Amino acid sequence: MKTKLSATWIVIASILMLIAITACTVRDNTVGTTMRDGVWEGTGEGRGGTILVRITVTNNTITDAKVISQSESSFAQAALNEVLDNAIGRTDYLSLDTDGVTGATLTSTGVIDALNMAIATSKGEKTEEEKIYADGYCDIVVIGAGGAGLCAAVEAASKGYNVTVIEKQGIVGGNTNYSTGGINAAETSVQKNLGIEDSKDLFFDDTMKGGHYLNDPVLVRSFVDNGPLTIDWLISLGADLSDIGLMGGSSAKRTHRPQGGTAIGPHLMKVLKEASESENVEIRTSNKVTGLIMEGERVCGVKVENRDGSTYQLKAKAVVIATGGFGANIEMVTKYCPQLKGFPTLNHKGATGDAFSWVEAIGGSMIQLEQIQIHPTAEYVNHILITEAVRGNGAILVNAGGKRFVDEMQTRDVVSDAILSQTGNMAFLIFDDQVRKSLAAIETYYNQGVLKEAQTIEELAEKAGLPTDVLTATMVRYTKMQQNGCDEDFGRSATALTAPLNVPPYYSVCVTPAIHHTMGGIKVDKDMHVLRIDNTVVPGLYAAGEVTGGLHGANRLGGNGVGDIVVNGKIAGRNAAEEISAN
Ligand SMILES: Cc1cc2nc3c(=O)[nH]c(=O)nc-3n(C[C@H](O)[C@H](O)[C@H](O)COP(=O)(O)OP(=O)(O)OC[C@H]3O[C@@H](n4cnc5c(N)ncnc54)[C@H](O)[C@@H]3O)c2cc1C
Incomplete structure (x- = not known):
């Protein structure tokens, strides 16, 4: 050692x-x-x-x-x-x-x-x-250059304010870089073009049901209502959201993503980085915020550590906290959720929940910190997330005995629990060439070498170490049920019976649940004001994205994470700008 x-x-x-x-x-x-x-x-x-x-x-x-x-x-x-x-x-x-x-x-x-x-x-x-910075001033400081932070920054800068983003990592993007599946929104222009029927009310109901009704309904309503405009805004910035997929817990196809099902995160960050450049947003990487500066009741800036360890103060008229979740802070995760001890994490190393102590120090309120989501399908060895869209596009899950054991399109908590009750806490995603071709994200997994490939089911069973006869029987039965449009075994909905899984080559990947998303966080209202314990607003302070709590309740739906950061990042940026224009 x-x-x-x-x-x-x-x-x-x-x-x-x-x-x-x-x-x-x-x-x-x-x-x-x-x-x-x-x-x-x-x-x-x-x-x-x-x-x-x-x-x-x-x-x-x-x-x-x-x-x-x-x-x-x-x-x-x-x-x-x-x-x-x-x-x-x-x-x-x-x-x-x-x-x-x-x-x-x-x-x-x-x-x-x-x-x-x-x-x-x-x-x-x-x-x-x-570049080593000294004390300074700007109109609005955004903490964290992930998706929520850059949406807030671009929106505020577009109103004519000078915005500085402070990012502690050497690169921008945080967990947003890793997001794959897409952005959920209902009644969008893209859905209309593709003839997809959906409604905001259905989206609201799915989100509340998925979150076991622990969600704040006011936040959910605002999130759902602001989705279509935000999708159009991202498209106007250059985002390709022309493809729509289906994620677990959603009753309609509403997960917006680039053509061919390419991963959303890197694309979104590229668009937001370019928009930040054209709006003259200053982004300081390798600079870490260590606390908030107060003037009476009002937040008026941040304390920052330069890349060489020296410190400075950046004063501002408003501050937006967009520091993401705490899924990489295992101490914090196990404090709030002891049963997750020993679980791997899918989070980037900067997801450490730094902002909570600053907000608590000024009387801010936290909500539902114990609500931590594990994602059912992290690749077993390297803990690479295998997006839910793989199941959405047709893949099934089998256990080490070669048998299906769950409706694969159930919400993440249900599927994770089902995998954790199988031998070895693991399962195998199985799909065919039709599914591979339908989703560009699968090419990345293929290139990363995490998929096993075979020309026949028998060969696949051998390569994956599954019983050949049982896996063959499972596949024959699934294909038949898919063709009949009815999953008699686990009730996977007809819309989710996407592919017959009978086009070689066949693929498998061994998966296990891993820490994915922290649903609790800073308590905010629908305008993204940070709230005190008595629910009053902290003047000059906003928060958006995974650092906040209340929107997702006990379980976040796939596609609602990136939806949250774009919708609420934009709202935080707009309201920070409006607050300072009013003062
Ligand atoms: C592997 C993976 C896949 C995912 N896939 C999907 C998906 O397909 N669909 C979906 O809806 N959701 C998905 N999610 C969830 C979603 O990506 C995140 O919830 C979302 O991107 C969080 O965005 P954010 O802007 O709030 O935080 P982040 O993107 O994490 O950005 C926060 C930034 O703040 C910085 N920061 C933190 N502390 C400080 C500090 N003290 N000073 C300065 N900077 C600081 C961090 O370094 C980071 O860059 C996925 C998550 C993971 C981990």
Whole structure:
């Protein structure tokens, strides 16, 4: 353990030294717009941690590019190499759009950031690492550059205010980067174009029922009512939400996603980042908020830690908290939900619930912190989320005995409980080529190497370690029931009997439940004001996204998480702007 720690510290120390060296080089040399000959280094944050790259520049051209250290998964190695290959011969910065690798967005972002830092250094331009901030002022501070934070920032900035977003990680996107399934909304223009019948009332009922009626109905009504406008707003910003899928607990197809069922998160973040740039929103990464500043009853700014550990105060007329959930803070998770001890988490490492102590310190109220959702289908070994849309598009679940055991399209809590009562707390998702082709997200899982593939059910059973005869019988029976439009065994609804599962090749992936979403959090009203224990509003303070509680009750429906952050992020940004224009 000690040796491992020492090795880790040596790597971290070397990275910090290299950053310091490159920073010094910048200060010592002439600033210019062409790349200077030499060897230059840069760092970026990938999916697994810091990526350190080294480039060689000759005659304003990159002649060599290498990764010096990184901790990305084996699938990501190919993506890393592809981006490095793209860098050779370049005379300027790389971009995620043209140089990134589909399905490896976080790794691509990290290596491109690292290359761009090295390029900036070679040009003698100021790198992000050199920016150390001092006390300052802006109109609105948003804490957290995930989906909720950037929706709030873009909306507030579009009203003419200057907005600064403070993000503690080296990259933007938080858990939003990982979201796959899509955005729930009812009575939208997209549903109308596709001839899908749905209603806000049905969506309201599904959300309340899914949350076991512990949801705050006022929040749910506002969420449902504001969905269609928010979908149109995102489309106007450049989002592709032209495909619609079905998620567990929804009575109609209402999960909006990019064409072909591509993952929503990376696409949404790209759109919001671009919108932030065009609205001149300033985003400070690797800056961490440590508390709120008060003037009497009113919140008037935040305390921030710079990337070098020094601190500053950023004063503002309004503050929006959008720091996400606490699913990566295992101590906090087990404090509120002791039965989750030992469960893996699907959350990004920054989901640590930092904001709760600041809000409690000023008398703010918390709600339903014990409501923590486990997602039924995390890939067993690497804990990669396998989106519910795979089941929505037709996959079934079988246990280690090769038998179905649940209506796969039940809500997450029901399906998770069902898996946890099977041998080994695990199950196998089974689907065919028709399902694979219907959902682009499955290509990512395929490329990540987490799927087993076979030309026959017998071969699949052998590869997955399932009893051949039982799995074959399960598949034959399911295909028959699907064709008859009636699941006699578990009551999966006719709308959810999406595919006959009889087109080879066949696929399986072993799954287990994992910590997914924290439904409780800061108590807010429908305008996203933070509330005190007596339900009065804290002036100047808003919160939106997974950091808030009350919308999802005891169980969040798939697609309502991203729905929440876009609808309520926008509402928080609009109301923060309106409050300061009124004062
Ligand atoms: C693997 C996975 C898949 C998912 N798939 C779906 C899906 O398909 N559909 C769906 O509806 N929902 C899905 N969800 C849930 C949904 O993605 C999240 O609830 C949502 O993205 C949260 O957005 P957010 O903006 O509130 O928080 P985040 O996106 O997590 O952003 C919060 C940001 O705040 C930053 N931050 C935290 N503390 C501080 C601090 N002290 N100072 C500065 N910055 C700070 C964090 O680093 C982070 O970048 C998924 C979640 C996971 C983990």
